[in-house]
Amino acid sequence: MAAETPDSPHSPSPGTATRPIAALINRVLTGRYEILEFIGEGPLLAAYRARDRAQNRVVALKILLPQRAADYANIKEKLRTGLGEVLSLSHPSITRAFDVGADEENGAAVFVAEEYIRGIDLKERIRRAAPFQLTAATDCGIALAEALEFAHARGIAHGDVRPQNVLIGPEGQVKLSGFGIAEAQNLALYQDPGLLTRVVAYVASDAAASARPTASADLYALGVILFEMLTGDLPFKGDNPLQVAIKHAQEPVPSPRTINLGVPRALDGIVQKALGKRPEDRYLSAAEMLSDLREVRDSLRYGKSLAWSPQDRARIPAGAGAAILPSAAVSAIAPPDDEEADMGDATIVMPGAIRGGGALEARRGGAAVPPRATPAEAQGISGDEDEAINDRRGNKRKNSSGGNGGNGGNGSRWLTFINLFLGLALIGGIGGLVWMTMNFLQPTSEVVVPNLVGRSLTEAKTEGIDKKFSLAIVDQQYMDKVPSDQIYQQRPEPGRRIRQGKQVSLWVSRGPRMAEVPDVRDMSFDLARRLIEKNGLRVGNYTDEFDPLAPRGNVLRQSPESGENRPRGTKIDLVRSKGEEPPPTPEPLPSIDYVPDDTPPDDPLTDDAGNAVPEEADNRTRTFTVPYKVPRDDQPHRIRIDVIDRDGPRTIYDETLQAGEKVSADVQGIGKRITIKVYDNDALKTEQTK
The missing domain is CATH 3.30.10.20 (Trypsin Inhibitor V; Chain A)
Known part of the structure; x- marks a missing residue:
């Protein structure tokens, strides 16, 4: 059981749209991923359509459900580790993972940014169109088998191969998503059995006992998907997950042909072999299953026979000493019936075991010999054609035995050729054995993987030369916070021991775009x-x-x-x-402060008799302070202050000031009537008489 993607990667699952996770819409994770739309929810993750601001592209953003992060203490670490291991997977039939991160402040304990596929998932496609045409089902199976072969070759099993995790693009491209989440999802499945309803239909009985996903379980799940595409139904169903699991373990594998008579024997056999109860009953590898699916595709394309089944291939018991040979090779070297040597109790694997004839074994010396399939039957040749071929073979045998006076010249040449071939093979085998001994018996040196994260690629190359390990750049991305040419991720992790010459995978930043x-x-x-x-x-x-x-x-x-x-x-x-500035509010006229003259008045004028003489004018000097504030209008202002007193008009202040400046001038006047005028750019602003 185990990896995870939302049950409906491109359409919301029923009943999930109102969940609290919809509150993440419009949030921006790590300042980079702007969440645009809720897509769906699986046992472990919720999926969103998001915009990657750094790369200016739309991505599928899958975020750990808040309740899962709260329920299981180590689920975040397992999820980060699993996702980190699959960042290097790059294959046309696998959705590409771009980035793994976290933004707990915005409710994302762990998230992964993946390639966004516009389209529907295979489950919805099956609901709409199953049973599929044979070519469509075969092509889809080939794409999935290619994806699994690529991942398995790199030591990565999927663990949750379901049609919900298979995306069908608008042009028919098939993409398998959800790698790297297996172990984290197992925690949720084991502690919340209710979640098993979503996955149990595709889980092999042996997978339930494994803590880690296995390649064999992936091939079993692919067999279930093929069954579903060909029939529109599941091979095992029940009222609850326990019933379905029991059927996976105990009930015989149903034949797709019993539901859809149009399924050829070859495809039926592929499905039944993939659904074997034990791992050893199934395909040994994705490559083996892929080979059979490609043969079906070629047969459909070129009109070849589909009457064979992979289950017809003979299984040789351990220690029997027999080998399976292609039918053409067997028919080329097998002696005629009347010249067969006595083989004792040795097991003879007949050519019919390769295609269509079943696993036929003939034992001499007491055991009944079942009818043997001829090479012609194994290769689909009619009886008349077989008879003609046998006649020609009989003529050749006569020519080889008696055409040269019975001296067996052709037989001698064949014997010489075989002896030469066996001699060369023996020499090559001895040389290979010596080479293997020299390679595997010499002591192997190990190195400790250094921490290369945060270092430049040049430094890493120097380190690799010094410690004798090779480097492989898996990916290079533009990153806002990581300088150009700096390593931001590596596999294996620092501290691991590897053999000298082994490869260390690196992820290198291209710096900010x-x-x-x-x-x-x-x-x-x-x-x-x-x-x-x-x-x-x-x-x-x-x-x-x-x-x-x-x-x-x-x-x-x-x-x-x-x-x-x-x-x-x-x-x-x-x-x-802000547009044009409104006119300033007129300021109140400033008051002019009067400074009293403390000079004592002169004694009144008197004549010789001591009588007072009246004054013709007041000759006293008075001082005033005149304040003025220049308006704030970004214009220069010429400020002039004029005084009119007993001596007449005169200018006592004339300066050009900037907007907002203040004036405070002391003005002196003589006489009883003094008038003070303030001009701003020759416009009279204030006038006071004292």
């Missing part, structure tokens, strides 16, 4: 933001200021300037226009 800063000046703020985000950048801080020439809301300035190349995700700061 660069983007050109667009010119957004004189654009509306919304249009500028869309253009900035389209280029892979972000809007940073923005401020507003008055501008009489720019419409309200338009961009006045930007930083960085347009045309510069910056890493994707860089923030662009903007200054927006």
